[in-house]
Amino acid sequence: MLRIEEHPILTFEKGKLVTFTFDGKELQGYEGDTIASALHAAGVKVMGHHHVSGRPRGFYCAIGNCGSCLMIVNGEPNIRVCVVPLEEGMVVETQNNRGDLL
Amino acid sequence: MREVDIAIVGGGPAGLMAADAAATNGASVLLLERDGHLGGQLVKQTHKFFGSEKQYASVRGVKIATILEEKLQGMSDLVEIWTDATALGLYEDGVLTVEKGKEFVKIKPKRIIVATGASEKFLTFVNNDLPGIYGAGAVQTLMNVNGVRPGQRVLMVGAGNIGLIVSYQLLQAGVEVAAIIDAAPTIGGYLVHASKIRRAGVPIITSHTVTRAYGKEAVEGATIVALDEKWQPLPGTEQELDVDVICISVGLSPLAELLWQAGCEMRYVPQLGGHVPVRDHHLKTTVDEVYIAGDLTGIEEASSAMVEGRLAGLAAASSLGFKSDSLEADILDCKEQLKSLRSGPVGDHINQGMAQVMLDK
Amino acid sequence: MYLKTGVADKELVSNALPTEERRASGPYAIIECFQEIPCNPCTEICPFGSILPMDDINDLPRMDYDTCTGCGLCAAICPGLAIFIINESYSDTVASVGIPYEFVPLPQKGDVVKMMDRAGEFVTDGKVLRVVPNKKYENTPVVTVEVPKDKVNEVRFLQLKQEAEVAMPTADPNDEENLPDTTIICRCENITVGEVRKMIDQGYDDFDELKRLIRTGMGPCQGRTCRHLIMQEISRKTGKKFEDIELGAFRPPTKPIQLEQLIGGKEDV
Ligand SMILES: Cc1cc2nc3c(=O)[nH]c(=O)nc-3n(C[C@H](O)[C@H](O)[C@H](O)COP(=O)(O)OP(=O)(O)OC[C@H]3O[C@@H](n4cnc5c(N)ncnc54)[C@H](O)[C@@H]3O)c2cc1C
Numbered sequence: 001m002l003r004i005e006e007h008p009i010l011t012f013e014k015g016k017l018v019t020f021t022f023d024g025k026e027l028q029g030y031e032g033d034t035i036a037s038a039l040h041a042a043g044v045k046v047m048g049h050h051h052v053s054g055r056p057r058g059f060y061c062a063i064g065n066c067g068s069c070l071m072i073v074n075g076e077p078n079i080r081v082c083v084v085p086l087e088e089g090m091v092v093e094t095q096n097n098r099g100d101l102l
Numbered sequence: 103m104r105e106v107d108i109a110i111v112g113g114g115p116a117g118l119m120a121a122d123a124a125a126t127n128g129a130s131v132l133l134l135e136r137d138g139h140l141g142g143q144l145v146k147q148t149h150k151f152f153g154s155e156k157q158y159a160s161v162r163g164v165k166i167a168t169i170l171e172e173k174l175q176g177m178s179d180l181v182e183i184w185t186d187a188t189a190l191g192l193y194e195d196g197v198l199t200v201e202k203g204k205e206f207v208k209i210k211p212k213r214i215i216v217a218t219g220a221s222e223k224f225l226t227f228v229n230n231d232l233p234g235i236y237g238a239g240a241v242q243t244l245m246n247v248n249g250v251r252p253g254q255r256v257l258m259v260g261a262g263n264i265g266l267i268v269s270y271q272l273l274q275a276g277v278e279v280a281a282i283i284d285a286a287p288t289i290g291g292y293l294v295h296a297s298k299i300r301r302a303g304v305p306i307i308t309s310h311t312v313t314r315a316y317g318k319e320a321v322e323g324a325t326i327v328a329l330d331e332k333w334q335p336l337p338g339t340e341q342e343l344d345v346d347v348i349c350i351s352v353g354l355s356p357l358a359e360l361l362w363q364a365g366c367e368m369r370y371v372p373q374l375g376g377h378v379p380v381r382d383h384h385l386k387t388t389v390d391e392v393y394i395a396g397d398l399t400g401i402e403e404a405s406s407a408m409v410e411g412r413l414a415g416l417a418a419a420s421s422l423g424f425k426s427d428s429l430e431a432d433i434l435d436c437k438e439q440l441k442s443l444r445s446g447p448v449g450d451h452i453n454q455g456m457a458q459v460m461l462d463k
Numbered sequence: 464m465y466l467k468t469g470v471a472d473k474e475l476v477s478n479a480l481p482t483e484e485r486r487a488s489g490p491y492a493i494i495e496c497f498q499e500i501p502c503n504p505c506t507e508i509c510p511f512g513s514i515l516p517m518d519d520i521n522d523l524p525r526m527d528y529d530t531c532t533g534c535g536l537c538a539a540i541c542p543g544l545a546i547f548i549i550n551e552s553y554s555d556t557v558a559s560v561g562i563p564y565e566f567v568p569l570p571q572k573g574d575v576v577k578m579m580d581r582a583g584e585f586v587t588d589g590k591v592l593r594v595v596p597n598k599k600y601e602n603t604p605v606v607t608v609e610v611p612k613d614k615v616n617e618v619r620f621l622q623l624k625q626e627a628e629v630a631m632p633t634a635d636p637n638d639e640e641n642l643p644d645t646t647i648i649c650r651c652e653n654i655t656v657g658e659v660r661k662m663i664d665q666g667y668d669d670f671d672e673l674k675r676l677i678r679t680g681m682g683p684c685q686g687r688t689c690r691h692l693i694m695q696e697i698s699r700k701t702g703k704k705f706e707d708i709e710l711g712a713f714r715p716p717t718k719p720i721q722l723e724q725l726i727g728g729k730e731d732v
Pocket residue numbers: 111112113114115116117134135136137140141142143144147149150151152187188189190217218219220242263264265267268357395396397398402403404405406407
């Protein structure tokens with residue numbers, strides 16, 4: 001379990017439970033999560049594969065700087081999921097190409 | 103085009119203090135922050151800060167952010183705050199372009215204070231692109247903002263203050279830290295930080311670096327190796343560590359894109375973390391309208407970032423003719439505080455760096 | 464070394480300690496802040512002025528032990544968590560150490576905790592005397608623990624015992640009471656300690672005999688997992704020294720193999 005339940009300094013008030021899908025699978029996160037933090041808490045580390053080398057990719061900076069976390073969200077490619085708040089019903093997919101719109 | 107006396111880019115400790123100082127002297131302020139909330143690095147800092155009372159010593163970073171923000175909220179007639187607003191460009195004619203939410207906005211401020219902070223440096227080693235290798239800032243965000251642990255067992259690369267503090271925060275979040283390694287022969291961060299992690303059982307291994315991460319889809323382990331005096335790997339000293347996270351904390355470099363665009367003169371100063379703007383004693387760059395503050399002027403601390411922010415805010419306001427009775431005294435106080443913060447051995451390299459970029463000696 | 468390891472050298476610590484006389488006379492704060500950094504809250508908080516004012520914010524903190532009462536405020540406020548409160552004056556055998564502790568769960572008064580040194584190595588057990596939450600000082604609790612007197616300036620961290628450890632604290636493994644009869648001693652053949660004890664009581668007190676009678680050590684592990692445990696049990700019940708007990712014969716094969724392999728086996732592989 002990766003969620004912190006008890007912390008000596010901080011208190012984490014969990015928001016509402018939010019359901020979304022990741023590559024077709026139903027997952028849950030909380031209001032206040034970013035897409036990346038919800039995926040990570042659900043055990044998803046691989047967010048896509050590099051478009052040339054095919055190597056797995058996860059997030060790196062978590063503040064929208066590095067572009068390592070690009071995914072397809074609600075059909076829209078190249079979304080930096082580390083800075084996008086999670087919303088109910090979001091459709092999140094791994095992106096294994098450059099994310100050109102069809 | 104939107105007009106304002108002073109636009110401030112960056113809502114970290116430097117930007118917040120600049121806004122406060124400028125508005126207190128009567129200038130109208132527009133504060134831009136690309137994140138959804140203010141505070142910059144402070145919101146991730148759960149530890150108590152050093153410094154003296156004036157710089158909120160012994161208060162936890164996250165609380166300092168709240169204190170500064172509340173101060174600004176009391177001045178809403180003069181201070182306008184935009185979050186989710188990223189400054190995209192700063193042109194030589196002084197126009198600032200901003201992406202505000204999904205809108206694109208142009209601003210023409212009379213003065214601009216850039217306080218964009220810094221970005222994290224990275225490191226080269228085999229498989230350094232595997233999921234599970236994160237910047238220290240990312241680990242902090244995930245852990246202290248989202249309440250999610252990065253993994254079970256972490257190798258921390260870098261024993262500067264950030265590496266030490268993030269390790270401590272990992273322990274507090276219930277994550278095991280396998281080791282903290284650093285290529286340098288000695289610990290770079292404050293020894294009191296080092297000691298509190300050491301006594302919790304985390305080894306700090308100097309003169310070591312990471313050479314390889316392994317794992318198929320994500321990190322499953324790391325190889326570390328000892329370095330000789332010339333920082334070359336010593337064959338035969340490789341050790342495998344069983345970790346699922348490698349956290350990289352090998353330093354920051356000033357985030358100065360906007361200053362390059364505006365045509366400010368920049369110099370490479372290793373002591374300050376990279377390319378930094380040339381400035382005068384009031385933190386004005388070589389472009390008259392543009393002032394600077396915080397980590398962008400050279401990687402330091404929140405304590406000095408706050409004082410610099412205040413100084414830049416005061417100076418920018420005063421250049422526009424906004425002058426309170428205490429202005430001169432306030433400016434002097436800022437300079438005194440900076441001098442005292444930088445007077446110890448830790449400040450030596452900062453002072454050496456500053457000497458290379460000061461216009462007026 | 465301090466600069467390499469983060470563990471303060473013994474000399475640094477002993478130089479920071481007050482005189483023997485002062486140590487014996489009442490509680491005191493020891494400041495383990497040995498590097499010049501821009502920091503001074505400790506000097507401002509002390510109600511008795513015992514931490515002397517600094518000329519420069521980078522100065523090292525200095526103590527006036529004559530006036531320090533060991534009140535603990537400095538330990539609560541220090542952002543480096545570098546101050547500890549020591550009391551060596553109330554007993555000949557035990558002393559107490561107050562440690563700033565920012566972890567959950569917090570220990571409770573009366574808990575027995577593990578005490579670690581500056582390098583995180585276990586030194587001794589200690590008993591928690593009190594926990595002051597210090598809400599006013601940014602919630603850095605100070606936990607005061609009683610330890611053997613000669614260890615009080617060695618221990619600087621505490622660790623809660625894991626639940627399993629709490630259940631069986633410093634239990635002597637040779638104590639029959641701690642190993643109920645129902646405990647499985649031979650996993651392969653599912654034989655309990657009780658069955659083994661019964662046989663030993665009847666006089667069968669050698670490994671090979673037990674093996675023939677109740678099949679302990681006859682399974683796939685060939686006694687690797689259980690031989691030791693069974694011999695411990697024999698030693699306990701008979702009072703024989705562990706090293707004097709016959710280990711029993713080790714017969715091939717050392718690993719279960721299929722009969723086929725035996726039948727069709729080649730001479731020299
Ligand atoms: C782990 C860690 C521990 C630390 N511990 C301490 C400590 O104990 N004591 C201490 O004094 N200091 C400490 N610091 C250092 C301190 O946090 C920084 O020095 C300080 O935050 C710098 O302030 P700043 O305002 O210059 O930059 P930041 O805090 O980085 O703020 C910059 C802000 O600008 C925003 N921004 C950037 N680009 C744009 C743009 N184009 N448009 C709009 N907004 C933008 C960013 O989102 C950010 O919010 C620590 C730092 C870290 C990482």
